[in-house]
Amino acid sequence: MNERALKDLLYEQVARIGKSLSSPKRLELIELLAQGEKSVETLAAQAGVDVRLVSAHLKALREARLVETRREGKYIHYRLSGQDVAQLWVVLRETAEEHLVELRVALEQMTSEPGTLVSECRESLLEKARQGEIVVIDVRPASEFHASHLPFARSLPLVELEMRLADLPADRMIVAYCRGPFCLMSDEAVQLLRARGFVAGKISDGVSEWAAGGLPLETSSE
Amino acid sequence: MNERALKDLLYEQVARIGKSLSSPKRLELIELLAQGEKSVETLAAQAGVDVRLVSAHLKALREARLVETRREGKYIHYRLSGQDVAQLWVVLRETAEEHLVELRVALEQMTSEPGTLVSECRESLLEKARQGEIVVIDVRPASEFHASHLPFARSLPLVELEMRLADLPADRMIVAYCRGPFCLMSDEAVQLLRARGFVAGKISDGVSEWAAGGLPLETSSE
């Protein structure tokens, strides 16, 4: 075979992955799947699009081998086909954030108030959580918490937060996190907590960013 | 602004980077630029496509802020707009290699003979090169060597190799490298060297893969 044709073939294969990453909706699906496996229905609801469109996008992702499926009764559960896919998403998002001013502007515009972001590094946060100096809460849906969560974190889904405020200590700082920098749930949580007199902050990391930083995650059964 | 619309905006921005990575030719350009800055003419020649088409692809990459330009007389030199872009390319290529069987098959088919690949880890190779136990040669064009190269490597472009065999020691192993796993130059070098009685091998790393592994690079002026 020709050398040129062979090279073209190689780059074409890599471009298959690139094509998968060229659609906003597919990127959103990848981020959702990075939180844990989900059914098509769930994905459609959480991404806010028609089930049939989600199915089409998932087909594209499946053909690029970025996702895998598992059947359970009527439901088909999709998951990322490896930790490296979540890592790829993180690197892609970080590169976009680094080079696209428009993205940084939109991100800053998103967080309602400044000063909600905890400025500490991951390691020192982990240590403080271990010591019980701070309380880390995971405000994502419980199923996502069970799939994977930060060490020492406590599951407290945003929708239940208001009802379960009594579970939280009033004398320690509450640090919330959610799906990642593009997710608004931890912002809402901080807003609610502060309004009720808690000392609260958030970190922008989700489980993928945490893992990409080389730090450990935990899983809980159920 | 609506929450849904805001999120769509974020993913759309990241998808701009994804779109840049969805074309085989653009990926090839990124890899070429990862070797050092190059003029449009050079890129066109090395990628084997028309100058005007290269210009169009570069425009797309520029609009995604993945490349920057510098004018020097008649020439316009393009370069990646950051080390992170090269890193992104490496992560993308590795993910593709991990998940796409077709790519792995094509890669294996490429290397003419097995056994040319040196199986040692980067650190131990670096140490042996420092001790002078092995000789590492960079078979890329000299300009790429000057832009960035492995520590202790000696520039010996493939086109000059045959003429400069006398420069190489016959009693030590020669380890060649080139632009990366998709590049054939180091394979050709090993083939030539072995035919002339040298003990030779290659590593698949290029400078980007080396840097992504957390190891240092060197630059030479001129």
Place this chain on the structure above:
DNA sequence: TTTACGTTCAAACAATCGCTAGATTGTTGT
């Protein structure tokens, strides 16, 4: 001015993509 490098425009073609909507398949429970 002439020459070389690079970009741009315009036109054309095939191919692909995102999305919508209707029909269909596969599984579960009654």
Place this chain on the structure above:
DNA sequence: ACAACAATCTAGCGATTGTTTGAACGTAAA
């Protein structure tokens, strides 16, 4: 067997993309 539900498949629309080619344009060097 039947209804209910999850998910996929299909067809079609409008829009965009990759590529080629010819021509023109702007810039800088000889």
